[in-house]
Amino acid sequence: MTEKETQSISPIEPGRLLVETDALRAAGWRIVQVLCIGTPEGAELTYSFGLGLELRSLRFTLPAADSLPSITPSYPAAFLYENEIRDLFGVKIERIQGDWDGRVYDVAEGKDGKKPFSKVTIKAISSEEGAAPSGGAR
Amino acid sequence: MSQAEQHDGQGDGASAAGASSVIPFGPQHPVLPEPLHFDLYLEDEKIVAAVPQIGYIHRGLELLVDKRDFMDYVHVAERICGICSFMHGMGYCEAVEGILGLAVPDRARWLRTFWCELERAHSHLMWIGLAADAFGFESLFQASWKARELILDVAEETTGGRVIYGSAIVGGVSRDPSDETLVRCMRALAPARKEIAALSRVMLDSPTVRHRLQGVGVITKEAAHRLGAVGPMLRASGVDYDARRRGYAAYGEIEFQTVVETAGDCMARAAVRVGEIEQSFAILDKVVAGIPGGPVVEQFKGMPPAGESFVRLEQPRGEVVYYVRSNGTRSMERFRVRTPTFANIPAMVEAMAGQSLADVPTIILTIDPCISCTER
Numbered sequence: 001m002t003e004k005e006t007q008s009i010s011p012i013e014p015g016r017l018l019v020e021t022d023a024l025r026a027a028g029w030r031i032v033q034v035l036c037i038g039t040p041e042g043a044e045l046t047y048s049f050g051l052g053l054e055l056r057s058l059r060f061t062l063p064a065a066d067s068l069p070s071i072t073p074s075y076p077a078a079f080l081y082e083n084e085i086r087d088l089f090g091v092k093i094e095r096i097q098g099d100w101d102g103r104v105y106d107v108a109e110g111k112d113g114k115k116p117f118s119k120v121t122i123k124a125i126s127s128e129e130g131a132a133p134s135g136g137a138r
Numbered sequence: 139m140s141q142a143e144q145h146d147g148q149g150d151g152a153s154a155a156g157a158s159s160v161i162p163f164g165p166q167h168p169v170l171p172e173p174l175h176f177d178l179y180l181e182d183e184k185i186v187a188a189v190p191q192i193g194y195i196h197r198g199l200e201l202l203v204d205k206r207d208f209m210d211y212v213h214v215a216e217r218i219c220g221i222c223s224f225m226h227g228m229g230y231c232e233a234v235e236g237i238l239g240l241a242v243p244d245r246a247r248w249l250r251t252f253w254c255e256l257e258r259a260h261s262h263l264m265w266i267g268l269a270a271d272a273f274g275f276e277s278l279f280q281a282s283w284k285a286r287e288l289i290l291d292v293a294e295e296t297t298g299g300r301v302i303y304g305s306a307i308v309g310g311v312s313r314d315p316s317d318e319t320l321v322r323c324m325r326a327l328a329p330a331r332k333e334i335a336a337l338s339r340v341m342l343d344s345p346t347v348r349h350r351l352q353g354v355g356v357i358t359k360e361a362a363h364r365l366g367a368v369g370p371m372l373r374a375s376g377v378d379y380d381a382r383r384r385g386y387a388a389y390g391e392i393e394f395q396t397v398v399e400t401a402g403d404c405m406a407r408a409a410v411r412v413g414e415i416e417q418s419f420a421i422l423d424k425v426v427a428g429i430p431g432g433p434v435v436e437q438f439k440g441m442p443p444a445g446e447s448f449v450r451l452e453q454p455r456g457e458v459v460y461y462v463r464s465n466g467t468r469s470m471e472r473f474r475v476r477t478p479t480f481a482n483i484p485a486m487v488e489a490m491a492g493q494s495l496a497d498v499p500t501i502i503l504t505i506d507p508c509i510s511c512t513e514r
Contacts, residue, residue, distance in 0.1 A: 003383045007448055031366040033459045033476035048448070048459070053384060055448060077366040077484035105193035105513075 005053040009046065014060045017047070018069055021058075024049050025074040029056065034081035036089045042066070043091050067092035158182070161495070165194050169272040169499040172509035176502075180495060188490040188498075190483055196513040203462075203473035208234060208442060209308050211470065218475060219511040220301045221261045222453045224253045226511075227306035229451050230473065232386060233462035234308050236447035238438055244388075246310035246434040251388040252320070252425045253293070253303060254451075259418040260289040261454035262411040263334065265506045266341055269408065272499045273350045281337045288330035292323040310435030320426045331419055338412045342405075351404035355489035355501035358402055367485040368478045369456020370414070371505050374399045374406035381452040392424045404504040411506075414454075441466060453478055455506050477511035 012020055029049035037044040042064035048057040062068055070093050071078045079098030085091050087105050159180050165173035173194035179187040199218055203211050216227035228250055235242060242250075263286040270278035290300045296315040297303035305313045315323075341347055357367065362375035372379055373396065380396040382389040397413035399406035444466040451458050456478030465471040482505045489501050 003385075005384045005450075028363075030363050032457075033461075033474075033481075035461055035474050035476075037463065037472050046461075052379070053381075055450070057448075075366070076364070077481070080480065080483055100189075100191075105196045 003053050005055070007055045007057075009057040009059050012058050012060050014062055014066065014068060017058065017060070018071065018074070021047065021049075021071045021074045024056070027051070031075045031077055031081075034078065034085060036085045036091060038089050043085075043089050045085070045091070047071070062091065064090075067094050069094055070096040072097035163498060165191075167499070169268075169503060170507075171268060172507070174502070174507060174509050176498075178490075178495065178498065183495050185490045185493050185495065185498065188487050190487060192483075192509065192513055194513075195510060199514045200473050200475065203470045205469065207468050208464070208470050211473070212306055212308060213304070215473070215475075216302055216304065216306065218477075218514055219508055221264065221508060222257055222455070222458075222511065223301060224257055224297075224303045224306055225451055225453050225458070226475070227303075228254070228387075229449055229458060229460040229475070230462065231306050231308050232451070233447040233449040233460045234442070234464075234470070236449065237445040237462060237464050238308070238442055240309050240436055240438055242310050243433045243436055244430045245314070245432045246436075248388040248425055248429040249311050249314070249434065250306070251392065252422060252429075253297065253305060254387060255418040255421045255425070256289055256293055258454045259415050259422075260286045260293075261506075262415045262418075263289070265411055265454075265503075266337065266408075269500070269503045270341075270347075272503050273347070275344075275346060278337060278340055278347075281333060281340075285330045285333040285337065288327055292327060295319065295323055295326075307435060309438050310433070312435070314434045317426075317429065317431075320429065324422060324426050327419070327422075334415055334419075338415070341412055342409055347408075348405060350497075350500055351408055351504070352401075354404045354497045355493060355504060356401070356403045357485050357489050359400075361488055362402065362485060365485040365488060366481050367456075368481045369453070369506075370407050370410040371456060371482045371485055373397060374410045375402035376400040379457075381450045381457045384450060386449075386451060388425065392421055392428075394421050404500055407504040411454075441468065442470075455479055455508060455511075456482065458511075475511070475514055477508065477514070479505065479508045479512040482507075483512070 029051045032048040032050040032055060035046040042062050044061045046057050046059045048055055068091060070082055076097060079096055082093045082096050083100045086093050161178045161180060163176040163178050164170055165175040175191040177189040178185055199214055202214055206214060212227045212230050215230035216223045218226045263282045267279040267282040293303060294300045296319065297305045297313050305311045357375045359376040362372050362377055376398060378396055378398050394417055397410045397417060399409050442464045444464055446463040449460045458478055459476040461474040462470050463472040486505045490498060493501060
């Protein structure tokens with residue numbers, strides 16, 4: 001009954017995303033998930049695809065100032081992941097087919113312009129406030 | 139940019155440009171147990187396009203993981219949803235155990251399987267009730283929820299909780315019902331099994347039900363795969379995929395059948411769920427007959443190592459993906475859940491295109507949406 005499960009995570013350059021996803025689509029892989037982890041510099045993104053019980057992930061880091069092309073031309077179902085990542089992490093994703101224009105989570109927009117899942121460090125806050133980092137609670 | 143313009147290009151030929159009217163559906167609607175909104179673009183009575191809107195119950199639970207001790211966070215994970223609560227806790231535990239390299243004792247793995255299948259059975263019964271209520275079959279709604287109560291009684295007997303079991307912990311389980319208790323519980327479920335067999339026949343054979351579900355909201359095998367559908371939504375379209383085949387918990391040691399249908403319509407999705415209830419009881423029988431003795435938890439002390447783990451489980455609504463990353467402190471750096479409803483929304487939107495306005499509630503319900511899971 002049990003089948004063999006394999007998992008792999010391959011680091012790629014952000015510029016290779018569409019090439020890699022097009023190839024996976026052509027080989028019959030389905031989209032499983034898109035994971036975003038906020039970093040002080042921007043975001044780390046992991047796109048996962050499945051074929052049977054095989055799970056293959058593509059990973060890269062994206063500087064905050066850079067934008068990313070949408071993979072919805074290859075994977076239309078990615079529109080929900082991409083909208084969510086943009087709303088919660090502030091990642092700039094261009095030409096999403098099914099663009100909700102920041103309305104997946106209506107509570108997502110902060111007054112200070114920071115997205116709710118943005119990585120905020122004491123060093124960054126201190127730098128913005130022009131003060132030296134101090135100890136205490138986060 | 140208007141919503142109609144935004145929606146252009148999404149789905150196969152679904153363009154809102156031909157719509158003559160837009161009807162808001164939800165977020166509060168009699169058939170929706172949780173808030174979900176659609177802008178339905180119509181040409182006469184036919185759906186041209188549907189634009190979903192979520193976000194009404196987003197709680198940011200994933201973000202809480204870096205504020206809590208990793209052993210305690212399982213209680214937060216369990217509260218993602220009130221139907222698959224045990225599986226959410228267990229999925230988080232499996233991911234953390236992967237990072238820790240912790241082997242769960244055999245008895246704990248079998249107990250996890252027991253509670254997983256209880257959840258699957260009562261979730262599908264709840265779905266039958268909600269679907270029956272949506273198309274006006276009140277007695278079927280009452281009968282399925284009555285049978286479900288007996289399963290919740292067993293959950294309470296074995297865990298102390300009817301909704302939140304609180305039994306999944308990192309390294310195993312926190313409750314150890316005796317073998318005699320498990321046998322007694324299965325005996326107590328005998329009346330429920332008879333009732334379920336009867337109401338399953340009504341669900342699958344009644345002309346009233348077939349009239350409402352057959353040929354409605356069809357998703358082809360190709361579309362289900364292309365749109366990343368999971369669970370009964372995927373299997374009803376002829377794709378034989380079930381994450382339980384990974385062999386997690388005790389599924390590697392228990393024979394079970396994956397229920398697959400080919401029509402891809404609402405009726406096929408109902409048939410998959412009805413078949414899975416029967417399979418769940420068959421698995422429960424095997425668990426109770428073969429559960430090994432021994433401890434139910436492997437203790438872990440110290441700091442977790444840095445690392446990451448992906449885990450996939452099969453929830454009642456389909457494959458769920460858990461991701462946990464540890465940075466070597468007592469709090470995990472990131473916890474992510476890709477829930478089955480989240481994965482099924484694109485297929486649901488596609489299923490609505492070309493359908494009658496009157497069939498929208500049925501189509502929404504046949505993906506068995508769980509919005510609490512989806513928004514976390």
